[in-house]
Amino acid sequence: MLATATIADLLATVVQNRPLTSDVNILTIECPAIAAAAKPGNFVNIKVSDTTQPLLRRPFSIHNVEGDCIELMVKSVGKGSSLFCNSPVGARVMVLGPLGNSFSASGNFETALLVSGGIGTAPMRFLEKALLAEGKKVINLIGGRSQKELLALNLSNCRFATDDGSAGFKGTVVELLHSELAGFGEAESLKVFACGPNPMLKALAGFCREHRLACDLSLESVMGCGIGICYGCSVELRNPDGTIQPILLCKEGPVIQAERIAL
Numbered sequence: 001m002l003a004t005a006t007i008a009d010l011l012a013t014v015v016q017n018r019p020l021t022s023d024v025n026i027l028t029i030e031c032p033a034i035a036a037a038a039k040p041g042n043f044v045n046i047k048v049s050d051t052t053q054p055l056l057r058r059p060f061s062i063h064n065v066e067g068d069c070i071e072l073m074v075k076s077v078g079k080g081s082s083l084f085c086n087s088p089v090g091a092r093v094m095v096l097g098p099l100g101n102s103f104s105a106s107g108n109f110e111t112a113l114l115v116s117g118g119i120g121t122a123p124m125r126f127l128e129k130a131l132l133a134e135g136k137k138v139i140n141l142i143g144g145r146s147q148k149e150l151l152a153l154n155l156s157n158c159r160f161a162t163d164d165g166s167a168g169f170k171g172t173v174v175e176l177l178h179s180e181l182a183g184f185g186e187a188e189s190l191k192v193f194a195c196g197p198n199p200m201l202k203a204l205a206g207f208c209r210e211h212r213l214a215c216d217l218s219l220e221s222v223m224g225c226g227i228g229i230c231y232g233c234s235v236e237l238r239n240p241d242g243t244i245q246p247i248l249l250c251k252e253g254p255v256i257q258a259e260r261i262a263l
């Protein structure tokens with residue numbers, strides 16, 4: 001997991017806005033400096049403005065990088081994300097990034113299990129590309145409450161879990177992971193990468209600890225500045241000696257090793 005070296009705060013243009021579902025859009029933003037420096041797991045802090053609303057900055061994972069552009073997968077949940085989601089092509093937004101640390105696509109494992117829930121699939125496209133470039137095998141395990149919440153744009157080898165059984169495995173994505181593990185031989189080395197709601201990530205961290213699986217999780221917290229100034233993103237992690245330590249997730253995360261999650 002590497003910290004980001006070069007951070008820019010740029011006025012950038014929305015060059016494409018594609019609806020993916022009724023409340024999730026893919027926004028393409030031209031910002032060459034951020035696209036060039038971005039790594040899978042990094043996020044950007046976006047300030048959207050219009051004439052009637054106050055300025056807002058909100059964090060979004062980098063979904064993909066294509067040339068001079070970054071792509072963001074944005075779900076409308078409240079005022080800031082809805083305003084951003086509905087940005088017309090040509091809209092100008094402030095983009096601060098790339099922020100945070102990153103997933104490491106290299107390392108001593110053969111198969112990457114990408115476990116995501118809901119909008120947590122957002123960083124997986126960029127991560128999958130990096131893993132495939134490293135010669136790793138990739139399997140996506142994707143969870144949602146029902147079929148219409150499953151997001152799998154441009155992801156390969158997808159297996160699904162839904163709470164209501166409307167698609168794929170009926171149950172949580174952690175239970176799906178459990179059922180999939182039986183298909184791997186003893187000798188196959190695995191690593192789990194995950195992003196999703198914090199309760200899902202806590203359950204996954206416990207599961208991976210129990211099954212001795214290496215696992216990196218991208219956590220969420222409310223973030224104001226994204227650069228260690230406001231102290232709004234403090235979360236408690238466990239040190240190897242068992243003591244609990246608060247960290248700023250925007251600086252030391254959002255990617256955290258599962259064994260550091262205080263259960």
Ligand SMILES: Cc1cc2nc3c(=O)[nH]c(=O)nc-3n(C[C@H](O)[C@H](O)[C@H](O)COP(=O)(O)OP(=O)(O)OC[C@H]3O[C@@H](n4cnc5c(N)ncnc54)[C@H](O)[C@@H]3O)c2cc1C
Pocket residue numbers: 043057058059060061062072073074075076077078079080081082119122123219220221222223224254
């Ligand atoms: C590192 C990181 C990466 C993220 N990546 C994505 C992504 O790729 N796509 C995506 O759709 N969403 C992502 N989110 C969540 C997204 O930032 C929030 O949904 C958004 O900030 C909500 O703003 P709002 O004004 O629409 O909602 P509000 O009306 O302010 O609140 C709605 C909900 O969002 C939560 N929330 C509010 N502000 C924040 C904030 N600054 N950070 C986190 N949660 C907040 C509130 O607790 C509440 O539950 C990410 C969050 C973090 C921390």
Ligand code: FES
Pocket residue numbers: 222223224225226227228229230231232233234248249250251
């Ligand atoms: S978001 Fe401000 S300190 Fe982390």
